[in-house]
Amino acid sequence: MTRSDEQDPGRDGNDPGALGGEGRVDPRAHEPGPALAAFRNGRSLALEEIPVLSLEELRNAVIQAPNGHGRVSALFAVPAADGFTLYAVLSCEADGLIRVGRAALAEPSFPSMTPECPQVHLFERVLAERWGLVPEQHPWLKPVRFAPPWSREPDLDPPLSAERSAIALEHPYRIDGSSVHEVAVGPVHAGVIEPGHFRFQCHGELVMHLEISLGYQHRGIDRALAGGPAPRTIPYVETLAGDTTIGHTLAHCELVEALSATRVPPRALSIRAIALELERLANHVGDLGALAGDVGYLPTASFCGRLRGDLLNLSAALCGSRFGRGLVRPGGVAFDLEPERVERIAKGLEATLGDVGSAVTLLWESPSVMERFENTGVLTPDTADALGLVGVVARAAGLDRDVRHDFPAGMYRLAQIPTSVARTGDVFARAYVRWLEVQRSGRFLHEQLRALPAGPVRRPAAELRPGRLAVSLVEGWRGEICHVAITDAQGRFAAYEVVDPSFHNWTGLALALRDQAISDFPLCNKSFNLSYCGHDL
Amino acid sequence: MFKELFARARQGHHTIPYPRSLPVLPDRLRAAPELDPARCPADCRACVETCPTAAILRDATGPILDLGRCLFCGDCAAACPANALRFTPDHRLATRSREALVLRDRQHRGDLRLEAARRRLFGRSLKLRQVSAAGCNACEADLNVLTTIGFDLGRFGIQFVASPRHADGIVVTGPVSENMKLALEKTYAAVPAPKLVIAVGACAIAGGPFAGHAEVRGGVSAAIPVPIDLFVPGCPPHPMTILDGLLGLLGRGPR
Numbered sequence: 001m002t003r004s005d006e007q008d009p010g011r012d013g014n015d016p017g018a019l020g021g022e023g024r025v026d027p028r029a030h031e032p033g034p035a036l037a038a039f040r041n042g043r044s045l046a047l048e049e050i051p052v053l054s055l056e057e058l059r060n061a062v063i064q065a066p067n068g069h070g071r072v073s074a075l076f077a078v079p080a081a082d083g084f085t086l087y088a089v090l091s092c093e094a095d096g097l098i099r100v101g102r103a104a105l106a107e108p109s110f111p112s113m114t115p116e117c118p119q120v121h122l123f124e125r126v127l128a129e130r131w132g133l134v135p136e137q138h139p140w141l142k143p144v145r146f147a148p149p150w151s152r153e154p155d156l157d158p159p160l161s162a163e164r165s166a167i168a169l170e171h172p173y174r175i176d177g178s179s180v181h182e183v184a185v186g187p188v189h190a191g192v193i194e195p196g197h198f199r200f201q202c203h204g205e206l207v208m209h210l211e212i213s214l215g216y217q218h219r220g221i222d223r224a225l226a227g228g229p230a231p232r233t234i235p236y237v238e239t240l241a242g243d244t245t246i247g248h249t250l251a252h253c254e255l256v257e258a259l260s261a262t263r264v265p266p267r268a269l270s271i272r273a274i275a276l277e278l279e280r281l282a283n284h285v286g287d288l289g290a291l292a293g294d295v296g297y298l299p300t301a302s303f304c305g306r307l308r309g310d311l312l313n314l315s316a317a318l319c320g321s322r323f324g325r326g327l328v329r330p331g332g333v334a335f336d337l338e339p340e341r342v343e344r345i346a347k348g349l350e351a352t353l354g355d356v357g358s359a360v361t362l363l364w365e366s367p368s369v370m371e372r373f374e375n376t377g378v379l380t381p382d383t384a385d386a387l388g389l390v391g392v393v394a395r396a397a398g399l400d401r402d403v404r405h406d407f408p409a410g411m412y413r414l415a416q417i418p419t420s421v422a423r424t425g426d427v428f429a430r431a432y433v434r435w436l437e438v439q440r441s442g443r444f445l446h447e448q449l450r451a452l453p454a455g456p457v458r459r460p461a462a463e464l465r466p467g468r469l470a471v472s473l474v475e476g477w478r479g480e481i482c483h484v485a486i487t488d489a490q491g492r493f494a495a496y497e498v499v500d501p502s503f504h505n506w507t508g509l510a511l512a513l514r515d516q517a518i519s520d521f522p523l524c525n526k527s528f529n530l531s532y533c534g535h536d537l
Numbered sequence: 538m539f540k541e542l543f544a545r546a547r548q549g550h551h552t553i554p555y556p557r558s559l560p561v562l563p564d565r566l567r568a569a570p571e572l573d574p575a576r577c578p579a580d581c582r583a584c585v586e587t588c589p590t591a592a593i594l595r596d597a598t599g600p601i602l603d604l605g606r607c608l609f610c611g612d613c614a615a616a617c618p619a620n621a622l623r624f625t626p627d628h629r630l631a632t633r634s635r636e637a638l639v640l641r642d643r644q645h646r647g648d649l650r651l652e653a654a655r656r657r658l659f660g661r662s663l664k665l666r667q668v669s670a671a672g673c674n675a676c677e678a679d680l681n682v683l684t685t686i687g688f689d690l691g692r693f694g695i696q697f698v699a700s701p702r703h704a705d706g707i708v709v710t711g712p713v714s715e716n717m718k719l720a721l722e723k724t725y726a727a728v729p730a731p732k733l734v735i736a737v738g739a740c741a742i743a744g745g746p747f748a749g750h751a752e753v754r755g756g757v758s759a760a761i762p763v764p765i766d767l768f769v770p771g772c773p774p775h776p777m778t779i780l781d782g783l784l785g786l787l788g789r790g791p792r
Contacts, residue, residue, distance in 0.1 A: 146716055147752065167716055187720045190699035192667040192681045194674055195717055216716045217671045220752030231589040235608055235746035235772075242673030242773070299541050305685035306551050309776075312682075313563065320565030320626075323675045325772065326610050335565065358544045365540060533673050 036061060036090070036099035041407035044258040044470035047486070050087075050100050055110060058088055058103035063116045065090045070099060071388050073473065073482045075123035077131055078495045079152045082106060084131060089471055089484055093406040098471050105133065112138040119388030122503060140173065145536050146215035150223060167197055167213050175201040175208055183518060187216045194532035200518050207521070210513045212506055217536035225496035229256065229330075229464070238325050241500055241534030246272075246279045246315075246324040247476030248498070248534075251483040254409055256330040258470040259487055260462040264410070266453035268332030273411035274448050275315065275324050275333075277441040280477040281353075282311035284392075284434040284441075287529050288360050291431050294523045295372040303359035310352045314345055332458030346449040353442045360435055373428035377512040377524035380425055389508045391479015391501045392437070393528055395421045396429035403475035417444050430527040464491040476501060478531065500534030552689045556784060556791040560777060567609040567624035568775060572642050574599025576621035584613035584622060590739070590746060604630060604638040605742040608772040631769045631782025635758075638742070638770055649785030651766065655731055659705050660787045662694045665735070666704035666728065670721050670760070671753060672711030675773040676738040680708065682776050695783055701725075706733025706766070712740040712753040713760035722761055733786075735767040737779060742768050 037050045053061070065072055070090035077084040083106040090099045112135035114121040122144060124135040129143050130150045146167045167187070174182065181202050187195035195216040201209045221236045237252040238245045250272055257264060264272075289304020312322035319327035319335045327333055337345070363369050379389075384397035394401045402419040404412045420436035422429035466489050474481045479501030488494035509528045513521060553560050562568075577599050584593045584600055592606035593613055600622065602613075614622050632638050632646050650656060669677050683690040684697065698704050701724045713721060725734070736757045739745040744755030754760035769782045784790040 187717065188666075188668055188701075188724050192669070192677050192684075192697055194669045194672065194677065195720065216714060216720070217711075218714055218716055218752055219671050219712060219747045220750045221747075223752075224747075224750060231587070232746050235589050235610065239673040239675070239746060239772075242675030243678060245675070299544060302686050303544070303548050305682070306548075306687045309682050309685060309687050312678075316563040316566060318565075320563055320567050320611075322679070322775070323773065325608075325675075326567070355548055358547050362540060362544055531674065533671065536671075 036101040038097040038099045039471075040096065041098060041403070041471065041473045042254045042258050042409040044465070044468045045100065047467045047469060050102055050469060053101050053103045055086070055103045055105060058086060058101050059111065059113055061090065061099075061101050062088050062113050062120060066117060066119065066385065066388070072117070072119050072123065073098070073471070073480065074484050074497050074499050075120055075127075076484070076495070076497045077105060077127055077133060078486065079131075080104065084133065086110075087469075087484070089482070091407060091473060091480075093401060096407055098407065098473070100469060100471070108132060109134040109136050111136055114138050118386050119504070122507070142173070144215065145218040147218050147220070167215050173209070173211050174199075177203075179203060180208070196532050198521075200521070202518055205517045205519070207513050207516055207518050210510045210521075212510055214506065214532060214535050217533040219533070219537065222496075222498060222537040225498070226493050228493045228496065234329070239533075240498060240537065241502070241531040242323060243283060244279065244476045244478065244481070244500075244531065244534065245321075246275045246328060247474050247481050248483075248500075249324070249328040250276060250410075251472045251474040251481045253328050253330045254472040254474070255470050255483045255485050256461055256464065258472065259464040259468055259485060260330075261465065262331050262461045263459060264332050265456045265459060267336075267455045268457045269411040270448050270452050271318070271333045271335075271337060271457060272328055273415070274445060275318060275327055276474070276476075277445050278311060278315050278318070279324060280441050281438055281445075282308050282315070283477040283529075284438050285311060285356055285360075287526065288363070288431060288434055288438075290526050290529070291373070291427070291523065292363060292369065294526050295369055297363070297366060297369050300359050300362050303355065307352055307356050307359060310348070314348055314352070317341065317345055317348070329458065330461035332456070334458065336457045337452065342449055342452060346446070349442070349445060349449070353438075356438060360438070363431065370428065372523065373431055374424070374426055376427040376520050377516055377527060378424070378426045379508055379512045383511055384425070384508060387507055387511070388504050389479075390504050391475070391477075392430055392433050393505050393508055394479065395419065396433045397425035398423045403473045403480050407473045409472065409474070411448070415444065415447060417441065427523055427527040466491045478502060478529070478534075479505065498537060500531055500537075502530035502532075502535045505530050506535060551687055552692075553687060555688075555777070555780070556789070559791065562626045562628055562775065562777065564626060566626040566628070566775060567611045568771070568778065569627035569630055569644060570602055570604070570607075570622060570624050570640070572600060572602060572640065573621045574641060576619040578619055581618065583616040583618060587612045587616040590748060599641060602640055603743075604640065604644070604770040605635060605768065606739060606745075606748070607770060608739055608746065610772075628775050628777040629781050630771065630774065630778050631767055631785060633767065635742075635765070635768060638768055649767075649782065649790070650788040651733075651786050655733070656788055658731065659733070660789070663706070663733075663783075663787065664696050664698045664704045665706055665708050665733075666701040666724060667697055667708045667710070668721055668724050670709055670711040670717040670741070670757075671714035671747075672738065672740060676710035676740070679773045679776045680710070680737065680779060683780055688776060688780060690780070693784060693787075693789060701727035702729065704728050704732075706735060708735045708737055709741045709757045710737050712744045712747040712750075712755055713757060714753050718754060718760050721757075725761060725763060733766045734763050735769065735782075736765050737769045738774060739770060739772045742770060745772060
């Protein structure tokens with residue numbers, strides 16, 4: 001599958017600018033919901049092409065989204081001359097289209113969509129926290145990041161109050177009763193991990209509800225990205241979730257390329273996919289080892305700890321950074337791979353994956369491990385679907401959902417990876433989906449490294465076109481990463497939204513823990529392995 | 538049981554021989570920088586203008602690079618028209634003082650060792666409590682990896698512990714968000730004296746890419762008034778950079 005650079009990548013749909021149909025509303029978009037603009041992942045639309053709906057129509061589109069024609073990938077507000085404009089980004093796996101609609105929001109309050117569409121509960125909480133837009137009848141309007149409200153002037157810092165360090169002291173949801181007790185954990189945890197606060201509302205050993213309070217990691221990246229691209233934009237997206245550097249940077253660069261109609265050379269597309277799959281391998285292998293560690297099965301725990309490091313070292317062989325810092329840049333990648341380096345990476349990968357296979361299959365053959373993995377932290381497909389969960393967690397609950405397959409961009413248009421799905425929704429399913437993905441990513445990497453397209457690895461990115469909206473979806477190792485940007489008249493980011501997969505999935509963890517023993521929390525938590533800073537931004 | 542033994546035999550031995558010998562690090566690793574001010578064209582500010590975190594200044598004699606702010610992205614080296622600046626794969630970067638992170642040609646680290654009293658106390662057994670104060674999980678991951686069999690931190694008597702009350706010091710990562718400031722203060726206070734403070738990564742040293750954000754304090758010393766015993770620069774630092782710093786502090790690094 002070697003392709004020469006002379007071949008116009010636009011022919012197979014890689015070039016956002018060359019396609020006449022870019023941004024045109026697909027006729028299918030009109031059925032069955034209200035008219036929304038529909039386009040493919042990694043493309044952009046002129047703002048005029050996005051229909052302005054009434055608030056009622058936009059509400060209906062969002063509420064109906066889970067019923068067969070979409071999932072809410074983003075919902076956010078942008079200040080307008082008269083109040084706000086509310087944008088909804090729906091992604092529809094059935095036809096591979098992303099649909100966008102908007103509505104004017106003149107009042108500081110609106111009827112909440114959460115009672116009818118639970119997957120928007122966090123998006124609405126963010127609207128309330130950032131802008132003071134109150135979703136009336138929202139069942140649970142708790143702050144998300146415990147951050148001060150934003151000013152309508154993007155350059156104005158939010159007011160700081162002395163009381164801001166007290167997240168753990170606020171717990172709006174609590175079960176009371178004479179035989180109910182509460183266990184509080186965090187923000188500083190026992191291991192070397194990020195901070196978050198958990199309150200287990202328990203009846204005996206059983207957890208009735210897990211109340212999760214995040215926000216400790218809030219660095220204000222969401223606020224700082226607006227007004228860019230700026231010199232710090234790349235460092236911001238590289239550190240949105242440091243273990244997902246490639247995933248988030250790729251989402252950002254595909255967005256910039258869509259907004260600037262920049263063509264990415266095929267060789268760069270392949271190197272990007274190699275980096276993304278290496279990132280997935282390293283994290284999945286690390287997670288499988290950590291799951292083994294959490295049930296006290298030390299052989300796999302210690303083997304996988306080392307193997308994860310070896311996989312990170314392959315990323316370092318690519319670009320000098322174990323986390324892929326400095327590799328993905330608008331227009332391509334910053335490092336080329338000479339044949340000797342490709343050979344070295346391919347050999348290292350083969351040896352490492354052989355050892356991974358030997359380490360991981362021990363898990364499925366050990367009754368003591370399987371006894372702890374099976375039927376622990378079960379998430380039903382209905383719950384996962386209603387909450388709009390993504391990634392490994394959703395696939396382990398039986399949902400056939402993978403951006404690489406459903407909304408392919410870049411190299412994934414040309415080289416497919418089968419979606420790995422399990423049915424049982426328990427810790428075992430989440431572990432086993434990781435194992436399936438390790439094997440399939442390994443095969444994909446093998447193919448890519450054997451047939452790297454020739455040609456340059458980067459073309460200079462053009463200026464961003466003014467007055468456009470672009471959406472980019474990337475299947476990071478945790479799940480769907482969604483970046484949305486709107487450019488102003490000068491081609492700067494008037495708005496930049498980041499939705500990390502963890503944003504959707506934290507609520508899934510809380511629900512998976514219901515009626516579980518409190519001692520199963522570390523195992524359940526590790527089987528989700530969500531990002532704190534990706535959620536907190 | 539036999540399956541485990543076969544797997545164990547297959548996996549082999551992987552603990553690095555460090556500090557007996559230095560490890561071979563990736564050729565593209567961007568670590569210890571080298572500056573050659575003699576090559577700098579007059580009035581050139583290419584490196585200064587390209588740096589996302591204002592880690593490079595320029596005065597009459599040439600560029601000044603602050604490794605505490607540096608993300609090691611390499612954009613400055615790429616922008617330099619005269620090859621006056623490059624990043625080498627030499628991992629040895631940790632310092633005892635903030636000033637030793639600021640360099641004009643190459644790094645002059647001086648003696649990393651703790652003073653005799655604390656070295657006697659911690660030299661053979663050092664327990665550390667890690668506090669992630671808005672770190673992005675990259676510094677955390679590179680600290681964690683030290684505990685795997687590849688590095689086997691335990692063989693040096695160094696261990697990450699669950700409670701600050703069992704710890705001899707704290708290792709802080711992240712720019713210290715407003716929301717983590719209280720937890721950091723409390724964790725530090727819970728460690729019995731005498732204690733150590735180690736700042737790992739550009740964020741913990743000077744705020745990293747978030748310096749100046751209202752949502753963060755901009756590093757450990759900007760958040761809590763405590764002396765810092767070891768600075769480990771990087772975004773994130775390579776695990777070897779951290780290990781070199783820790784062993785240097787205890788006077789147990791390579792001879």
